[in-house]
Amino acid sequence: MKPDQNNPGRRALFRGVALLGLGAVAGCTGAPGRPSAPAAGPQAAKAMRPSTYRLQPLAGYGPPHAAPTRLPVRHEPILQMDTHDESMVLTFDDGPDPLYTPHILRTLREHDVRAMFFVCGEQVEWNKDLLREMADDGHIVGNHTWTHPLLTEMSRAAMRSEIERTCEIIDDTIGEPPAWFRAPYGAWNRNAFRIGAELGMEPLAWTVDTNDWSEPGTRSIVRAVRAGAAPGVVVLSHDAGGNRSQSVAALRIFLPELLDSGYRITVPRRRGV
Numbered sequence: 001m002k003p004d005q006n007n008p009g010r011r012a013l014f015r016g017v018a019l020l021g022l023g024a025v026a027g028c029t030g031a032p033g034r035p036s037a038p039a040a041g042p043q044a045a046k047a048m049r050p051s052t053y054r055l056q057p058l059a060g061y062g063p064p065h066a067a068p069t070r071l072p073v074r075h076e077p078i079l080q081m082d083t084h085d086e087s088m089v090l091t092f093d094d095g096p097d098p099l100y101t102p103h104i105l106r107t108l109r110e111h112d113v114r115a116m117f118f119v120c121g122e123q124v125e126w127n128k129d130l131l132r133e134m135a136d137d138g139h140i141v142g143n144h145t146w147t148h149p150l151l152t153e154m155s156r157a158a159m160r161s162e163i164e165r166t167c168e169i170i171d172d173t174i175g176e177p178p179a180w181f182r183a184p185y186g187a188w189n190r191n192a193f194r195i196g197a198e199l200g201m202e203p204l205a206w207t208v209d210t211n212d213w214s215e216p217g218t219r220s221i222v223r224a225v226r227a228g229a230a231p232g233v234v235v236l237s238h239d240a241g242g243n244r245s246q247s248v249a250a251l252r253i254f255l256p257e258l259l260d261s262g263y264r265i266t267v268p269r270r271r272g273v
Contacts (some may be wrong), residue, residue: 097240121146
């Protein structure tokens with residue numbers, strides 16, 4: 001599967017509500033997502049891969065449980081953090097998955113680090129306990145649409161349903177709506193940015209793509225993270241959408257290496273929290 005792929009057939013985009021400023025990370029600055037459904041093949045993913053650029057640090061919209069406040073509409077997704085320290089963000093798309101997500105959560109817990117999980121609503125529907133576990137462990141839960149569709153081929157109404165429905169199930173399950181949104185396949189358009197902003201979510205992509213969706217081998221995934229490691233980068237991996245045993249094994253290798261090298265694995269934080 002491709003970067004934003006969620007199960008043997010790609011997942012659809014989420015709808016998002018962003019309201020965070022990178023507190024612990026000093027501000028996040030963008031990274032588009034990548035394909036994740038079998039429908040969009042590897043070529044489509046490459047075509048949508050973003051260039052590296054920075055935006056201004058994110059601003060939050062208030063305390064938890066507050067109603068989403070309409071955010072300014074961005075024209076590009078955030079690709080990386082605007083930070084002056086050795087901070088990095090690890091993100092996982094397409095879950096939660098009862099087979100692989102628990103292993104990833106366990107590894108993160110063993111090293112006492114937090115990550116971001118961009119979940120698909122249809123996966124949450126059957127794995128609410130895993131979503132609660134993510135939240136209880138301090139991880140950030142983001143919106144990756146309900147079925148992981150290619151948003152750029154959808155009507156505004158259909159797109160909003162995909163994103164809004166996912167926001168609702170996340171809010172109902174963990175008690176607060178998502179503040180971050182990632183488009184499946186990293187495919188964004190004006191409607192995606194506008195709907196996400198209306199729902200209070202910031203658009204987050206990535207700077208380092210592990211390509212784990214294609215099951216390239218544990219060593220290949222580890223090499224991608226080693227090569228891309230740098231202050232402010234956002235790493236894209238997957239915890240669902242196919243056989244993610246390589247992703248699980250790779251995390252066990254590169255996470256302690258990053259920490260030993262002095263990197264701080266962190267997550268964006270809501271302003272005022």
